[in-house]
Amino acid sequence: MSTDLRKAAPAPADSPRPPRGYLRVGNRIALPVQRSSVVVVLCALAALLVAAVLTLTLGRLGIRLTDLPSAVFGGAEGKDAFVLNRLRGPRLVTGIATGAAFGLSGTLFQTVTRNPLGSPDIIGLSTGAGAGAAAFALLLPGVPVWIGAVLGAVGAMALVYVSTGTGFRNPGRLVVAGIGVAAISTAVIQYVVYVVERDAATSLTAYLNGSLAARSWSDATTIWVVLLATAPLCALVSRHLAVGEMGDEISASLGSDPGRTRTAAVVLSIVLAAGAVTVAGPIAFVALIAPQVARRITRGAGPRLLLSALTGALLLVLADLAAQQLPLFDDLPVGIYTMAVGGLYLGYLLTREWRRGSL
Numbered sequence: 280m281s282t283d284l285r286k287a288a289p290a291p292a293d294s295p296r297p298p299r300g301y302l303r304v305g306n307r308i309a310l311p312v313q314r315s316s317v318v319v320v321l322c323a324l325a326a327l328l329v330a331a332v333l334t335l336t337l338g339r340l341g342i343r344l345t346d347l348p349s350a351v352f353g354g355a356e357g358k359d360a361f362v363l364n365r366l367r368g369p370r371l372v373t374g375i376a377t378g379a380a381f382g383l384s385g386t387l388f389q390t391v392t393r394n395p396l397g398s399p400d401i402i403g404l405s406t407g408a409g410a411g412a413a414a415f416a417l418l419l420p421g422v423p424v425w426i427g428a429v430l431g432a433v434g435a436m437a438l439v440y441v442s443t444g445t446g447f448r449n450p451g452r453l454v455v456a457g458i459g460v461a462a463i464s465t466a467v468i469q470y471v472v473y474v475v476e477r478d479a480a481t482s483l484t485a486y487l488n489g490s491l492a493a494r495s496w497s498d499a500t501t502i503w504v505v506l507l508a509t510a511p512l513c514a515l516v517s518r519h520l521a522v523g524e525m526g527d528e529i530s531a532s533l534g535s536d537p538g539r540t541r542t543a544a545v546v547l548s549i550v551l552a553a554g555a556v557t558v559a560g561p562i563a564f565v566a567l568i569a570p571q572v573a574r575r576i577t578r579g580a581g582p583r584l585l586l587s588a589l590t591g592a593l594l595l596v597l598a599d600l601a602a603q604q605l606p607l608f609d610d611l612p613v614g615i616y617t618m619a620v621g622g623l624y625l626g627y628l629l630t631r632e633w634r635r636g637s638l
Contacts, residue, residue: 326593412424501558570583
């Protein structure tokens with residue numbers, strides 16, 4: 280019995296299309312694609328487009344639907360120009376990228392920890408950023424709070440890194456250390472809110488809850504730069520993460536370094552979440568929910584990067600739409616809405632894990 284080990288010849292330039300289930304990039308690369316995933320991604324894009332249109336058109340100050348195309352493509356004047364360029368446009372664009380960043384951050388972290396309850400919130404990043412912002416508001420009132428948020432997030436992650444004794448390589452220690460850092464950060468936040476003046480405390484509380492109000496094009500540029508700069512690296516790491524789900528031994532036998540892959544994924548997750556927190560504050564639960572929804576829709580293994588990003592963007596835009604348009608509440612911070620939805624979803628996850636005997 281013989282086995283044919285001859286290598287397949289490279290496909291010529293005029294070769295037929297690759298078989299169904301593959302996406303050709305040039306003449307040498309064919310990426311496997313699931314039809315169901317493509318359909319779901321297109322549906323998510325359509326839903327996000329609808330949510331964006333509603334954000335720009337609903338309400339007393341909304342742009343008329345018939346005028347929206349010309350306004351978006353440079354024909355906005357008067358009230359429409361103000362709404363598009365100052366009031367809702369930057370808020371919408373910032374919200375899309377922020378939600379996508381949280382979604383990517385969450386799916387990377389959950390894949391690394393192999394824990395559906397895992398998210399950057401758990402490891403103290405969001406509360407660390409909030410503590411940094413609160414400390415700056417108290418000690419350096421003239422300095423923008425987002426600088427404190429960045430330093431707080433970096434400081435919290437440095438403390439977690441040192442506390443684990445193994446850096447970001449051990450998911451279990453990472454979560455335990457993160458819970459401790461989050462508790463310390465929460466204490467700092469509560470102290471600052473208690474001692475600062477009422478007006479400053481109100482403004483600080485809005486940021487700490489997570490808000491997209493009064494965003495500028497500068498905020499939108501910041502988070503989009505972070506998102507676009509990290510997206511290729513996330514795609515590169517996701518390949519190794521998918522292999523790593525089969526176990527460290529199999530992953531190592533296939534040429535991957537499990538420890539290095541986990542560290543890279545956690546670092547990318549931190550960078551994405553820190554960028555999102557910088558422009559919008561520590562918006563809760565988006566990083567937890569988006570990857571879960573993406574996995575349940577596609578029913579597949581491995582990180583669903585694109586769908587998680589779209590789901591996170593859609594969740595945040597819908598929550599912000601509710602924050603702007605619900606008549607019973609006067610423009611509450613969007614983080615309050617995500618906390619409400621996230622709390623219900625977290626309860627569902629805990630109940631499911633308890634019934635399975637995982638808790």
